[in-house]
Amino acid sequence: MTSTTMTMARALNEGLRRAMERDKRVLLMGEDIGKLGGVFRITDGLQKDFGEDRVIDAPLAESAIVGTAVGLAVRGYRTVVEIQFDGFVYPAFDQIVSQVAKLHTRTDGVYTMGLVIRLPFQGGIGAIEHHSESPEAYFAHTAGLRVVSCSTPNDAYWMIQQSIEHDDPIIFCEPKSRYWEKGEVDLDNPPRGLFEAEVRRAGTDVTLIAWGSQVKTALRAAEAAETEGVSAEVIDARTLAPFDFGPMVASLEKTGRLVVVQESPKTASLGSEIVAELSERCFYSLRAPGMRVSGYHVPYPPSRIEDAYRPSVDRVLDAIDRVMGFES
Amino acid sequence: MTSTTMTMARALNEGLRRAMERDKRVLLMGEDIGKLGGVFRITDGLQKDFGEDRVIDAPLAESAIVGTAVGLAVRGYRTVVEIQFDGFVYPAFDQIVSQVAKLHTRTDGVYTMGLVIRLPFQGGIGAIEHHSESPEAYFAHTAGLRVVSCSTPNDAYWMIQQSIEHDDPIIFCEPKSRYWEKGEVDLDNPPRGLFEAEVRRAGTDVTLIAWGSQVKTALRAAEAAETEGVSAEVIDARTLAPFDFGPMVASLEKTGRLVVVQESPKTASLGSEIVAELSERCFYSLRAPGMRVSGYHVPYPPSRIEDAYRPSVDRVLDAIDRVMGFES
Amino acid sequence: MVGEELVQLLTPEGERVSHPEYESSLSGEEILSFYRDMVIVRRICNEATSLQRQGQLALWAPVQGQEAAQIGAGRALAPSDFTFPSYREHGIAWTRGVPPADMLRVFRATSTGGWDPQKYRHNVPTVVLGNQALHAVGYAMGVQRDGAEEAVMTFFGDGASSQGDVLESFVWAASFNAPVVYILQNNQWAISEPSSLQAKIPLYHRAHGFGFPGIRVDGNDVLAMYEVTRRALESARVGGGPTLIEAYTYRMGAHTTSDDPTRYRIDAEVEMWKHRDPVERTKRLLTREYKVKKAAFETIGEEAEAVALQLRADVLAMDAPDPISMFDYAYAAEHPLIEEGRREMIELGISGGPA
């Protein structure tokens, strides 16, 4: 096994490179992804190596970026689109919902929308407005799409390749605040399938479910809880649509207590989905209602106070306390 | 009390007329809303009576319709926007999410986004694609917006007026399949506040929650259940964001069983929200997990088979059976 | 209407006129075959309208009046070209070989597509105004990458010309010099809105502002439509970049069968346009210049009847699909919610199971 340490940004870059080497019909398209390598440098060096025809600097129009990727898909290309920041995906929302999600159905399967929309998402980098959003629920709610998120360099490396190979359109959510954190990457074998959740930490008293940057928050909360005698299991959802409920159910059958940690607002969120679905699947196991630790129901605040908006270890611990204390 | 019978379409028309008479800064804008009176004739005659300056036929561009309404709001106008069909709101999604929902915050409250976006929604009229969608969850998930839906002519008449008077931006969902059904309208007194749910049918065994066109489905299911000895309470949510959980909690404390009926897909839907929130608020009252009867997780199908996609009385009854049988 | 800025080769009276840049390259036989296409498309349209009135279709979007715009443009296509229509391109579909019954599947509400777009190199209809313009540019970028000598054609109306997607596609087509030919059918109306609401100057000018040619053509003149389109396609195929062709035409019928045009337009306007009818003027030319006989026209009329008859039979035989088919192509790969939906539908007895 060849294994090496790299940042998530680098892992994504290497994963894209491998996918492009493997399949000539893989293209990259987005704003500033050429010479600049993207504002996060995820595509660094790829235009130099694969040419301007395969790594396309796009005029500044997100609807056009996604819309032309649809046309390229009809022609048989697989385009990996980079949306510069989460908050700039909305001009493309119509193309995503009305075309990307539906053209496979509309053509009775003649066209596959094998396109990947990369979305640096979530907050935590001290950015200005529109650069810290968590729009995953919009896409998960949309039939015809799939949504995944990586939380480690190894997952980033493999999941981007698996997404590109997959025939359904995928919204690929990258936790931008974790781009520069390092981790081991196994260059030979994928850790698991693209649509599988992973237990990141075993525990017996409470199940924490998170994705993207919040996996780390959940893990730190679990460590803190340990010191208070509470054993928390942490599940990295990885696939957000569809969810891989199997490991979640297995965990809840053991712990009976559920806390979901997410950055988006709570209403009609993925957290709502998990709580609703697991309250059905684990009705008899649940010893307390599932709790959601979420962003507040306000526009993302100025980043000087974003730490109070985003789930913190304290807020997760508070939710753990609440589910632990529920039966008393 | 002056009361009269009219269709929901007519009630909306009269409500708009009253709002325009009362406040000269109320404008209407949308595609074909002038001479044609809108494809559903909701604005019939209003351009003739209020002039082209107040009832504005818009060039065909939804982002522009909403974006200019934002500018008009900055200037102090209150614009009621008509989106021709649910499936055509997505080109305006960016303006709605990035501007309509946030400009009040961004200006520290200097500008109120007193605009109402009317959205004929849900299916059931045998239409072609994009004319039958239920996008309410996208908007409910968005902090800064409010979402309401009417299910009777009386509510339509009053809720549209209340929405126009309200200072926050409101997505006003109109169940297009009910436009032509008649009902009593009290021209003097509003039935209740805009942000209040209403119990449409009292019952003791199970609580059905629905909105828009599905209120009728729920009521019919309740009647059918009655014949099988099950007493169902039906709550018309009316306000979808924020939800008025009070009456829902009160009902569940009585029935202990919950079925939500909605047309949108299930994942990260309003149904998920209701089930998640009520499973928290009513943990000890719930005798069965909350169930969601939803549209399937597929693009809205050709309308010849839409009845199999939309919640039917049968599907609601099946869910009632499941929650009733849960403890056995 | 006729002016320097409008390319016309055939007057409403069926007389040829010369144009400094374009002349007709068509033989009498070819013109007759164009005429035939127009007659058949009109007949298909009328049959569809009556099928709708009889409750056999949920809706119909008539193409009457726009036959020359579509047959002229469609006949200029090479088989390897690719087309991205909106919802009213029945004439284009016909030139691409789409079976008439397939054109009606969307309107019978038994499908959201209707035909195999790869087989006919003609995408299924796009209903959200303007979306298709970007698909065409993207596809054209693929053509460029494949080094193929192919052109891409896309269609939108005077109303849709205001949509951001159409306008962004102009930016992209210009920027990438994409082999795209835009056919803007300015049929004067977007449901109840006159084209003057979308633009204060002729729409073909838009292209100039983005740096590529825009041309206004008499859209009721099949000779002019053909020549202008042919040249634009040829240019596109060899790296000449995009062209916008504004087909100046008229929607003779209602927007759709749900529409009531008497609410917003006057009879006199419709009457005026009747005199510019695309089918009639072609017939006049054929009669006078090519001495085509009544019998030949009658043969075509009979052919059209046969098409209509077959269409009716095909449509009546078109059943609602099994509801469970809604799960077939939602995803290309396995999906738990699809399994769940199928299971529920079978349990509820709504379907007997997948075919």
Place this chain on the structure above:
Amino acid sequence: MVGEELVQLLTPEGERVSHPEYESSLSGEEILSFYRDMVIVRRICNEATSLQRQGQLALWAPVQGQEAAQIGAGRALAPSDFTFPSYREHGIAWTRGVPPADMLRVFRATSTGGWDPQKYRHNVPTVVLGNQALHAVGYAMGVQRDGAEEAVMTFFGDGASSQGDVLESFVWAASFNAPVVYILQNNQWAISEPSSLQAKIPLYHRAHGFGFPGIRVDGNDVLAMYEVTRRALESARVGGGPTLIEAYTYRMGAHTTSDDPTRYRIDAEVEMWKHRDPVERTKRLLTREYKVKKAAFETIGEEAEAVALQLRADVLAMDAPDPISMFDYAYAAEHPLIEEGRREMIELGISGGPA
């Protein structure tokens, strides 16, 4: 760069040139006051850059190089006009009276707005490219309905010119003859993308395709910017409709302090543009033609220093808001989730409660 199509009244060398349509109406005193504005804005910009380097700002978007474009346009505004900026309009904000410290609130990440837009008749920044263009048209439609003689100005870059919202706004401005003046600052770059990616022909041509005037102005020439803008505003106020002004200029600095322009552009280009500096050329004119003395320039320099000093002090005094303030203006009316959030924040001890 200079050509028939570019309106220029002052050369990079500080010499006047005549133009067939425009001539400068400014007195020496006025030009000196424009110069003063440019110097102060540049000083503010430099101070902000160093504040960012010192960790006092999260980000800064330098305006250096674009001072003439903004001061020329901004000084042409009447107090009753209204402006919708993007994120780099610090010069415009200055002409509207926005306190420099307020301009930096967004960049210190203590606010998403920064000032009272109604007080200064200058909206807070719009970060999503192009959104503001539609707001301007909507506001202008309100001006029309009020029967007011006011104009609306909005700003976007060469990159943003590709966005659907900007292009749709052109449709609307033309259709409603809205009193809008568009200032397109073509500073040659959209982050790393050259303006040639957004358009193959000069950007001001776009307007012509929509049916209203588009003019390219030397954006580093404050005299030309002022005259062209003034005339466009006057026309808009009296029903003359929209105008697109392309200010041909250059972003001398990085896109933002997060950007590294050495990755995508060569020094020689920056050097070339240094010779076209807007501040220097105005100074040359003032020196030669109006005999403005060194002392006067020094006074302005001192004034700029004072502004910078005050700015620094104000910024350093700018604390992070109490987190609970995030609930203050999410909604205008009561909202249960806001109450819930406030309660939770207080319970968790994150905030002591609303101010």
